[in-house]
Amino acid sequence: MNYKKTVCAAGMALLSHAAFADSYLLNELSQWPQIESSQRSGISLYGAVDMGFNYQSVSGTSRWQTQSGGVHTSQFGLFGREDLGGGLKAEFNLESGFMANTGTFGTSNTLFDRAAWVGLNSASWGVVRFGLQPTANLPQFIDPFGEVTTNSVVTWLAGGAVQTPRGVGYNADLGPGSSQILVRESNSMTWTTPRVAGFGATFMYAFNGTNGVSPYASNQGVVASWTNGSLYLAGAYNRVWSSPVEIEGTSQTVRNDIYGVSAIYDVGSYVLSAAFAQVAPNLAANGIARSYLVGATLPWGRNALRASVVYRDTSGVRDAAGNPAKDSALGMMFGYDYSLSKRTSLYARAGFIRNYGISTVILNSNPLPLQTGTASPELGTTPLTASVGIYHLF
Structure with a gap:
């Protein structure tokens, strides 16, 4: 599952406020290659190489492995900007993820799987973009671990990565056609408004790209935010349509209404965050x-401690026999970073997800063991993960 978010839109909102200049998040984001490249004209090459060693365990089965992307998805990208005059600029971004431990593409047979868009940027009326780009959702840095697809319980638990006999699906325990906001959408158009008095918003419309499938949209979304320097508030609403599924003998898409609100408080010496999100498939x-998140980061000098707690609860869920069932899970992640330089850091991560009732959320792509003689995953499991690694940004 590909759930890594991008930081550029929300990161730029923070960078636009000089009052935030001494904050921890601003200093951290300003060093990220994507942000730095988007600040200058011409064409810039940027990227990240992240490698580590990872331990995973669930129900007595464990393994060690090398792991790419423990903090930053290993990637390379091109960002280009041309000044057209009168406050208008043309921009493009091409970005590809890869596995640093094998050298393979992050997505098979896809060169630019993380960004492929072109657009216009105006100081007066905002930014318009067309192509593969981030969705209109809450910012990635609500999670102290950046919602990577490895060491983040937010990615897997708040994202609803549920294992079923047919595989892992977003919120698959809610019923047919249940879905989630994708990290990025192909065939999409966005408009980001200028930021006025701390307020700004991004609107998205993404086509499904499939002939004969109604409606034409795969995602319609909006995210609005406000910041005064130390406080960052955001709210998002998205309509996401599933791929066609069989329901009572007919093939149809299911609309999912997804709401979210979040807050970040950053005074430099510490960062606190909280968020709430709800996924409601439009099928009776x-x-x-519903997921609830709290997070904290405590930096000092070259060091930083991080922690997050996520709780996912459901209502209206039924077990395999059609009876109402308890279905919830609790996840925690802890981390430590040590900066060797502006571009290079060492890190350690450890966390778990505790499944209750019929919940079968996985962690760090590690599949749950199956019940004897069936394709159904075991219930009541607690997947664990721990990693150490190094990353370099360029």
Whole structure:
């Protein structure tokens, strides 16, 4: 599952406020290659190489492995900007993820799987972009671990990565057609407004790209935010349509209404964050999932301690026999970073997800063991993960 978010839109909102200049997040984001490249004209090459060693365990089964992307998705990208005069600029971004431990593409047979868009940037009326780009959702840095697809319980638990006999699906325990906001959308158009008095918003419309599938949209979304320097508030609403599924003998898409609100408080010496999100499939027999997140980062000198706690609860969910069932999970992640330089850091991560009732959320791509003689995953499991690694940004 590809759930890594990008930081550029929300990061730029923070960077636009001089009052935030001494904050921890601003200093951290300003060093990220994507942000730095987007500040200058011409064409810039940027990227990250992140490698580590990872331990995973669930129900007595454990393994060690090398791991790419423990903090930053290993990637390379091109960002280009031309000044057209009168406050208008043309921009493009091409970005590809890869596995640093094998050298393979992050997505098979796809060169630019993380960004492929072109647009216009105006100081007067905002930014318009067309192509593969981030969705209109809450910012990635609400999670102290950046919602990577490895060492983040937010990615897997708040994202609803549920294992079923048919595989892992977003919020698959809620019923047929249940989905989630994708990290990025192909065939999409966005407009980001200028930021006025701390307020700004991004609107998205993404086409499904499939002939004969109604509606034409795969995602319609908006995220609005406000910041005064130390406080950053955001709210998002998205309509996401599933791929066609069989429901009562007919093939149809299911609309998912997804709401979220978040807050970040950053005074430099510490960062606190909190968020709430709800996924509600627009199908009478389906359940609803709600997730709650709190996070904290404590930096000092070259060091930083991080922690996050996520709780996912559902209502209206039924077990395999059709009976109402308890379905919830609690996740925690802890981390430590040591900066060797502006570009290079060492890190350590450890966390778990505790599944209750019929919940079968996985962690760090590690599949749950199956019940004897079936394709159904075991219930009541607690997947664990721990990693150490190094990353370099360029």
